[in-house]
Amino acid sequence: MFQSRVGTGYDLADQLSHKAQKTHADGGTTILALLGSHATNLAYDRHKIIFRQGDRASHFYRLVNGMVLLSKLRLNGRRQIVRLLLPGDLFGFEASEQRSLTAESLNNTAVAQYPYEVVDQIGDGSPALYRELMGFLRRQLSSTQEHAVMLGRQTALERVAAFLHWFAKRKNINNGEILTLPIRRRDFADYLGLSVETVSRMLTKLKEAGLIAVLKDHGKFIICDIVSLEDVMLDAKAYGFS
Amino acid sequence: MFQSRVGTGYDLADQLSHKAQKTHADGGTTILALLGSHATNLAYDRHKIIFRQGDRASHFYRLVNGMVLLSKLRLNGRRQIVRLLLPGDLFGFEASEQRSLTAESLNNTAVAQYPYEVVDQIGDGSPALYRELMGFLRRQLSSTQEHAVMLGRQTALERVAAFLHWFAKRKNINNGEILTLPIRRRDFADYLGLSVETVSRMLTKLKEAGLIAVLKDHGKFIICDIVSLEDVMLDAKAYGFS
DNA sequence: CGCCTCCTTGAGTACGATCAAAATGGGTGG
DNA sequence: CCACCCATTTTGATCGTACTCAAGGAGGCG
Known part of the structure; x- marks a missing residue:
């Protein structure tokens, strides 16, 4: 159909x-x-x-x-x-x-x-x-x-960072380039085992830290610092995020 | 070695x-x-x-x-x-x-x-x-x-209930029979993505509700009510557990 | 008997969920 | 092209679940 x-x-x-x-x-x-x-x-x-x-x-x-x-x-x-x-x-x-x-x-x-x-x-x-x-x-x-x-074992921030990192790597995106993720917050959240609101909050957190930029155009991000993204993904607390 | x-x-x-x-x-x-x-x-x-x-x-x-x-x-x-x-x-x-x-x-x-x-x-x-x-x-x-x-999507109680239920089913254990789970709380927790303490608390919760009995002999449980165990596993809140 | 590991229980905290509302954006029709 | 509507996202406030830290208890083994 x-x-x-x-x-x-x-x-x-x-x-x-x-x-x-x-x-x-x-x-x-x-x-x-x-x-x-x-x-x-x-x-x-x-x-x-x-x-x-x-x-x-x-x-x-x-x-x-x-x-x-x-x-x-x-x-x-x-x-x-x-x-x-x-x-x-x-x-x-x-x-x-x-x-x-x-x-x-x-x-x-x-x-x-x-x-x-x-x-x-x-x-x-x-x-x-x-x-x-x-x-x-x-x-x-x-x-x-x-x-x-x-x-099972990662915090909300680590999950969001890991997801962006994984996708950027797979698409071969470098710092400063645009990452297109044609996916709504709902799906984002359901993939990471989180609520929509938490995903949104973690994205702003990464944005405020300068690791990514969230474009107006839905589903588009700029990866600003993929190395830090990896650090956060591995251990957010050790990297200084609460 | x-x-x-x-x-x-x-x-x-x-x-x-x-x-x-x-x-x-x-x-x-x-x-x-x-x-x-x-x-x-x-x-x-x-x-x-x-x-x-x-x-x-x-x-x-x-x-x-x-x-x-x-x-x-x-x-x-x-x-x-x-x-x-x-x-x-x-x-x-x-x-x-x-x-x-x-x-x-x-x-x-x-x-x-x-x-x-x-x-x-x-x-x-x-x-x-x-x-x-x-x-x-x-x-x-x-x-x-x-x-x-x-x-990603189950509460602590649901996970513990699901694990016991899965194991009981696989070992063909019926109500009143002994389930032998040769596994420490540490492993129990690491399988379910929880802390050791939470697993312990959820087990006592199930014990107090009469769904299982926890034997002194480490790693042994009695399954008292496998149907309720399944209900809890599917939706703890709907079944009346906070 | 004493040591050590494992388990349980308690108290306080924090992370993320939920509920609620405002803001943003896309799409449609006038 | 603009106005309006609806879906989606963001932000805020509060709550609850599960984690952490801490202590006590229980069992196993030398």
């Missing part, structure tokens, strides 16, 4: 793949080549559901362009974002028949969709696919564990 | 496999059969390091008997336990050359150790191993995500 079919085959994926691979290594060239022609290309505009917690799972995806978030909703309405996806990332593998997460586009996105069956079909002939996918899953697991450490 | 070599081959693993598979499905029969004779069996007594964050990684493991924890230590001394392992669980896959986690035995444990190479060696001949391992990694990822939601 929300999604619009763009085409079949890897034409679009191919056009966009250069950009995708530059920004992120996961699920890169090899997997793309291996899965190539089995893709269905889909496009979503901002804030659309790609799949929902509880849906029956039959496909996995490769983010071609844009940004996607994966979240869990608890019965009492509390939400936790579990992962943020950048171009090149794979998502939509499940441990059970049902989706355990909701996937939602943050801006205009293009994704390639693959039926689960192609993994076994292609994999049986060439173990390379299995190796690639296992490598991807291991990296995924490792980064989710890192996320868990943040949620 | 800490470890003592017990033998080579899958003799020990075989002897213990029945128990292992009953308590947990992960890394069960199929993987065991596939990897069989490439194992080195090791034994550790309580509170020994199996591998340490920063070590070079060359093997993965299968927990045969006992209990193991995987943790991360931050520079400021804060620790987060990322996973608790029960018999049958696989661990020690890494995303990079170095261990990103420390593995530590909680009681007397037996593990089977496999060099990374066997995966490719066996996998290239029979894709079944790759499929099994991918399934294992997917389940692992899913449960780590669940853990992240807990750390």
Whole structure:
């Protein structure tokens, strides 16, 4: 209903793949080549559901362009974002028949969709696919564990600093350059396990300390001092922030 | 240094496999059969390091008997336990050359150790191993995500209740039966992202509400009301706990 | 018996949540 | 282009949960 079919085959994926691979290594060239022609290309505009917690799972995806978030909703309405996806990332593998997460586009996105069956079909002939996918899953697991450490053992300020730092590094942003984070405070907060207000307060704190600048244009920041950002991220108190 | 070599081959693993598979499905029969004779069996007594964050990684493991924890230590001394392992669980896959986690035995444990190479060696001949391992990694990822939601969005009481509930379910403990959790308050707290004192307080709270009994014998509890435990775990406030 | 580690309980504090309101900005239609 | 509306963000005030610091108690082991 929300999604619009763009085409079949890897034409679009191919056009966009250069950009995708530059920004992120996961699920890169090899997997793309291996899965190539089995893709269905889909496009979503901002804030659309790609799949929902509880849906029956039959496909996995490769983010071609844009940004996607994966979240869990608890019965009492509390939400936790579990992962943020950048171009090149794979998502939509499940441990059970049902989706355990909701996937939602943050801006205009293009994704390639693959039926689960192609993994076994292609994999049986060439173990390379299995190796690639296992490598991807291991990296995924490792980064989710890192996320868990943040949620369990970092202060609000450290989390916000860490998030900006992580994103700046991944986008290769240097001091003085603009970081575009197409994400609302709500999502910001749900990713960090904080309230919207706390995120806002911590951002002003970092702003007043001169580590970042918050632009009027929503979702845009300037990274002023990425080294200090890293110091704060590692231990806010030791760095002199209360 | 800490470890003592017990033998080579899958003799020990075989002897213990029945128990292992009953308590947990992960890394069960199929993987065991596939990897069989490439194992080195090791034994550790309580509170020994199996591998340490920063070590070079060359093997993965299968927990045969006992209990193991995987943790991360931050520079400021804060620790987060990322996973608790029960018999049958696989661990020690890494995303990079170095261990990103420390593995530590909680009681007397037996593990089977496999060099990374066997995966490719066996996998290239029979894709079944790759499929099994991918399934294992997917389940692992899913449960780590669940853990992240807990750390980000549950209260102290909910976390403690959830932990007891999870463990009771996995060990198939019913009301009135004894749950053995061979784990100190320190580890309890580091798994839940809380302080030792808070864990202790929440346990007395659950005790006073009659949901559990805390035995003198360290690490032993009686589960009195597992249904209420689940209610508290899902939403402590809605269930009437402040 | 005494030491040591682990656990519990108490008192005070602080960090972040909640509630409330004001400010900012984007989008729409006149 | 401006006015208005609505969504989002920021700021303020208060509250509550969980942390910290401190002391006492309990169990394990030599």
